Amino acid sequence: YYDRIRTSIPDEFLVVFPSAEPSxxxxxxxxxxxxxxxxxxxxxxLRTKSPNSEIxxxxxxxxxxxxxxxxxxxxxxxxxxxxxxxxxxxxKSFSHxxxxxxxxxxxxxxxxxxxxxxxxxxxIVSEFWVNNTQFLGILLDKLLNYRVIDAIAVIYWLLxxxxxxxxxxxxxxxxxxxxSISYExxxxxxxxxxINKVISRVKQVTVKLExxxxxxxxxxxxxxxxxxxxxxxxxxxxxxxxxxxxxxVTREQKEVLLKVFQLCISRxxxxxTDYSNQGIQDPMAQPWFWWAYGFFREIARTYQPQISTFMVxxxxxxxxxxxxxxxxxxxxxxxxLSKFSEATVENDFS
Numbered sequence: 001y002y003d004r005i006r007t008s009i010p011d012e013f014l015v016v017f018p019s020a021e022p023s024x025x026x027x028x029x030x031x032x033x034x035x036x037x038x039x040x041x042x043x044x045x046l047r048t049k050s051p052n053s054e055i056x057x058x059x060x061x062x063x064x065x066x067x068x069x070x071x072x073x074x075x076x077x078x079x080x081x082x083x084x085x086x087x088x089x090x091x092k093s094f095s096h097x098x099x100x101x102x103x104x105x106x107x108x109x110x111x112x113x114x115x116x117x118x119x120x121x122x123x124i125v126s127e128f129w130v131n132n133t134q135f136l137g138i139l140l141d142k143l144l145n146y147r148v149i150d151a152i153a154v155i156y157w158l159l160x161x162x163x164x165x166x167x168x169x170x171x172x173x174x175x176x177x178x179x180s181i182s183y184e185x186x187x188x189x190x191x192x193x194x195i196n197k198v199i200s201r202v203k204q205v206t207v208k209l210e211x212x213x214x215x216x217x218x219x220x221x222x223x224x225x226x227x228x229x230x231x232x233x234x235x236x237x238x239x240x241x242x243x244x245x246x247x248x249v250t251r252e253q254k255e256v257l258l259k260v261f262q263l264c265i266s267r268x269x270x271x272x273t274d275y276s277n278q279g280i281q282d283p284m285a286q287p288w289f290w291w292a293y294g295f296f297r298e299i300a301r302t303y304q305p306q307i308s309t310f311m312v313x314x315x316x317x318x319x320x321x322x323x324x325x326x327x328x329x330x331x332x333x334x335x336x337l338s339k340f341s342e343a344t345v346e347n348d349f350s
Contacts, residue, residue: 002018002021002022003021018131020131021131022131022132022134022135023131023132024087024088024091024128024129024131024132025127025128025129025130025131026084026087026088026128027080027084027127027128028040028081028084028085034066035062035077035081038058038061038062038065038081039081039084039085041058042055042058042059042081042082042085043085043088043089045058046085046086046089046100046104047089049103052104052106052107055082055104055107056107059078059081059082059107062074062077062078062081063078075111075117076120078111079111079112079117079120079121079124080120080124082104082107082108082111083108083111083121083124083125083128084124084128086100086101086104086108087124087125087128087129087139088128094138094142097139097142098142101142101143101146101148102146105146105148108146108148109146109147109148112148112149115152115153118148118149118150118153119153119156119157121143121148121149121153122140122149122153122154122156122157123157125139125140125143126157133186134186136186136190137186137189137190137193140154140190140194141193141194141197144194144197145197151194151195151197151198151252151256152255152256152259154190154191154194155191155194155256155259155260155263156259156263158187158190158191159260159263159264159266159267163187164267166186166187167187167188167267167288167291167292167295185295188295188298188299191260191299192299192302194256195256195257195260195299195303198249198252198253198256199253199303199306201249201252201253202246202249202250202253205242205245205246205249206246208242209239209242209243209246212234212238212239212242213234213239253306254309254310254313257303257306257307257310258310258313258314258317258318260299261300261307261314261317261318262317262318264292264296264299265296265318265323265327267292268289268292268293268296268324268326268327269323269324269327271283271286271288271289271292272289272324272326275289283326293326296330297330297333300330300331300333300334301333301334301337304334304337304338304341305341307334308334308335308337308338308341311334311335311338314331315331318331319331
C-alpha cells in the first residue's frame with residue numbers, strides 16, 4: 001500500500017516518509033548478469049525443495065563456469081548468490097524465509113565459517129532489504145538464532161564506514177527538529193537487539209545452572225560435590241557442560257560490548273577530527289554527532305551492569321591520554337553508575 005498511502009497523506013508528511021517502497025532488492029533480476037541463469041535455476045530448485053546435494057552442485061557450477069575467478073572471489077560470489085536466492089524465495093513472509101533457511105541451514109552455515117564470511121552475509125541481507133529495515137532487523141535476528149552469523153559481525157557492519165550515513169542523518173533535521181532522524185535509528189535498534197540477545201544467553205545459562213545447583217546458587221562455577229545426597233540427582237557432566245557454556249557466553253558478552261565501545265569511540269573520534277580540521281568548535285551543534293553521541297551514551301547507560309564487570313579492561317583498551325572529553329565523560333558516567341549500584345546493594349543488605 002506504499003503508493004496509496006503516499007498519495008493520500010499531506011505533503012508536509014512526505015519529509016518523514018520513506019523515499020522508496022519497502023520492496024526487495026534482488027541482485028540477479030537483470031538478465032545480463034553473469035549469474036542470471038544460475039540464479040534462475042537455483043531458485044527453481046529451492047522452490048521445489050530439492051535436497052542439499054543438488055543445491056550444492058548448482059553452487060559448484062560457479063567455479064566451473066568461471067575457472068579464472070580467484071578462490072576468494074568465487075567463495076564471495078557463491079555466498080552472495082545462495083543467500084540472495086534464499087531471501088528472494090522467502091520474501092513473501094517470515095514463515096516462508098524461515099522454512100527455506102531451516103531446510104538449507106547446513107549450506108548456509110558452511111558458507112559462513114569465517115568472520116569475513118559472516119560480515120559478508122550481514123551485508124548481503126542489508127543490501128537485499130535496504131528498503132525495508134523492519135525485515136532487515138528481523139532477518140538478522142533469525143540468522144543470529146541459527147548461528148549463521150554472530151553478534152560481532154553485526155556490530156562490525158553497523159559501525160563500518162559504509163554505514164556512517166545511517167548511524168545518524170546529517171541533513172534535513174532542521175526542517176522537523178529531532179523527527180526526520182526517526183527512521184534512521186534502525187541501526188541502533190538492531191544494535192540493541194543484538195546486544196540483548198547476547199546478554200539473554202548469559203542469563204538463560206546462568207538460570208539453568210543455578211536451578212541444577214541446589215539448594216542455592218552460590219556454587220556456580222565452583223563445581224559440585226558428587227558425594228552429597230543433593231548432588232546424586234545431578235549429572236556432573238551436565239553441570240560441567242553448563243559451566244563451560246556459561247564461560248563461553250560470558251566471554252562473548254564481554255567481547256561484544258567491548259567491540260561496541262571500541263567502534264563507537266573510533267567513529268566518534270574520527271568525526272571529531274573532521275570537525276577540528278573544518279574549524280568546527282562545538283561538535284554537539286552538528287546533527288550527526290548530536291544523534292550518534294546520544295545513542296552511544298544510551299548504550300553505555302543501558303548496559304552499565306554488564307560493562308562494569310570489565311571496567312579496567314575497557315579503560316585500558318579504549319582510552320588514551322588524547323581521548324576527547326566527550327568520550328571520557330561517558331566512561332566516567334559508567335563508573336559512577338557502577339559505584340551507585342554497589343552502594344545501593346550494600347544499603348539493601350545493611
